Amino acid sequence: MGLQQKGMHGAWASRWTFIMAATGSAVGLGNMWKFPYVAGSNGGGAFVLVYLGCILLIGVPVMMAEVLIGRHGRQSPINSMREAVTDSGANTKWQIVGWLGVLAGMLILSFYSVIAGWALDYIFLISSGDLQGINGAAASAKFSELLSDPSRLIMWQSVFMVLCVAVVVGGVKKGLGIAVETLMPLLFVMLLLLLVFSILKGNFSAAVNFLFSFDLDALTWRGVLEAMGQAFFTLSIGMGAIMAYGAYMPQDANIGKTILIVALFDSSVAIISGLIIFSIVFATPGIEPTEGPGLMFISLPVAFGSMPGGLLIGAIFFVLVSIAAWSSAISLLEPCVAWLMEAKNIGRARANIVIAGTAWVLGLGSVFSFNIWADYKVAGFNVFDFLDFLTANIMLPISGLLITLFVGYVLRKDVINVEMEGTSPQLLALWQMTIKYIAPSAIAVVFIMGVYDKFFV
Numbered sequence: 001m002g003l004q005q006k007g008m009h010g011a012w013a014s015r016w017t018f019i020m021a022a023t024g025s026a027v028g029l030g031n032m033w034k035f036p037y038v039a040g041s042n043g044g045g046a047f048v049l050v051y052l053g054c055i056l057l058i059g060v061p062v063m064m065a066e067v068l069i070g071r072h073g074r075q076s077p078i079n080s081m082r083e084a085v086t087d088s089g090a091n092t093k094w095q096i097v098g099w100l101g102v103l104a105g106m107l108i109l110s111f112y113s114v115i116a117g118w119a120l121d122y123i124f125l126i127s128s129g130d131l132q133g134i135n136g137a138a139a140s141a142k143f144s145e146l147l148s149d150p151s152r153l154i155m156w157q158s159v160f161m162v163l164c165v166a167v168v169v170g171g172v173k174k175g176l177g178i179a180v181e182t183l184m185p186l187l188f189v190m191l192l193l194l195l196v197f198s199i200l201k202g203n204f205s206a207a208v209n210f211l212f213s214f215d216l217d218a219l220t221w222r223g224v225l226e227a228m229g230q231a232f233f234t235l236s237i238g239m240g241a242i243m244a245y246g247a248y249m250p251q252d253a254n255i256g257k258t259i260l261i262v263a264l265f266d267s268s269v270a271i272i273s274g275l276i277i278f279s280i281v282f283a284t285p286g287i288e289p290t291e292g293p294g295l296m297f298i299s300l301p302v303a304f305g306s307m308p309g310g311l312l313i314g315a316i317f318f319v320l321v322s323i324a325a326w327s328s329a330i331s332l333l334e335p336c337v338a339w340l341m342e343a344k345n346i347g348r349a350r351a352n353i354v355i356a357g358t359a360w361v362l363g364l365g366s367v368f369s370f371n372i373w374a375d376y377k378v379a380g381f382n383v384f385d386f387l388d389f390l391t392a393n394i395m396l397p398i399s400g401l402l403i404t405l406f407v408g409y410v411l412r413k414d415v416i417n418v419e420m421e422g423t424s425p426q427l428l429a430l431w432q433m434t435i436k437y438i439a440p441s442a443i444a445v446v447f448i449m450g451v452y453d454k455f456f457v
């Protein structure tokens with residue numbers, strides 16, 4: 001790889017832009033749509049505790065490792081990984097980490113854009129007033145109506161993809177940088193507004209109780225695997241997104257501190273979203289927290305439709321979700337685009353069209369899994385569930401495990417020292433111990449037990 005390629009994509013304007021970008025990547029459908037329903041289906045409190053444990057013990061150290069490799073390489077994840085491998089004189093098989101990540105990223109982008117399309121559709125559905133005073137059965141029917149209509153799904157999936165391309169085409173500084181600096185503060189304001197609404201109008205204490213009463217008996221190994229998969233998914237780790245963003249991080253920013261801030265923002269948004277959604281769910285009779293993927297799309301319209309001013313709040317809610325999804329999806333697109341630009345020496349616009357087009361075509365599999373292919377099952381899953389399970393619970397943990405082993409045992413020490421400069425010796429030692437021993441053993445145990453529980457029990 002030529003040296004001229006290093007840094008060819010540019011860099012964030014400041015450490016703050018990196019924080020906004022990484023938070024934008026992390027905060028997304030994972031926090032607002034997935035976290036509440038997965039927590040709801042796994043009994044609430046105990047799941048949340050394990051999830052937070054995974055964020056701290058596995059997520060943060062792996063995220064730091066990814067940023068470190070990215071910033072050292074200053075290229076797309078595939079080539080940054082290649083550089084780290086070559087620099088350390090390691091076996092070239094380690095390069096698979098970069099490939100695995102980018103592949104997972106493409107698969108995630110494919111179904112992510114379909115779900116984000118639901119949120120876009122709901123902005124208009126709620127604003128139309130059609131959901132005023134709707135009950136559970138009718139809301140369920142409205143949601144099924146959307147899922148059973150491939151052309152409506154494809155239209156929104158396409159709109160969403162175009163929005164993503166529009167940002168990524170602008171490049172790191174003018175596209176991604178400006179987008180995240182505008183969108184993230186907006187997102188936080190909207191989130192706080194909704195939190196106030198849910199405290200005033202919802203059953204806030206029941207929500208707190210549900211998310212924070214720890215009944216560990218309610219948790220299975222499969223639930224623990226889901227909690228870990230969720231930690232990987234929500235932090236955008238294991239698939240190159242954070243490695244790519246790390247490649248654009250200013251050299252003088254402290255990796256440890258910066259990543260802790262991002263993880264804190266991300267977990268807060270997940271918890272706050274959970275509180276908002278469950279406050280509203282528990283205040284509405286006949287709606288259960290165990291609703292599954294439809295939780296947000298069925299329960300919330302009923303709740304919003306029954307509250308004074310609810311439709312406006314509901315529309316704001318789905319704008320919020322769409323923005324969060326948008327700032328995440330651009331981080332799935334960017335690593336692949338950066339790689340294609342490096343590998344084929346083509347411009348940003350063309351690379352964008354190729355990558356987004358491929359993800360769009362793959363996304364049709366998820367679109368059809370809700371209607372014409374609903375009966376078509378892979379390993380007991382429909383296409384969408386299969387991709388979701390395969391990426392979050394299989395590919396991301398494997399890629400995370402490989403990253404911990406690579407940075408813990410293979411990567412040259414002076415690369416680590418340069419990138420971790422300014423970190424106190426105690427913290428550095430703590431991180432190294434986690435990355436060498438704690439994180440890999442935790443990932444391996446949870447992965448093996450979870451897969452066993454899922455398929456053989």
Ligand code: PHE
Pocket residue numbers: 025026027028029030031108233234235236237239241328329331332
């Ligand atoms: N972290 C995002 C979310 O929680 C999803 C995502 C995964 C984004 C991987 C980028 C990369 O919604």
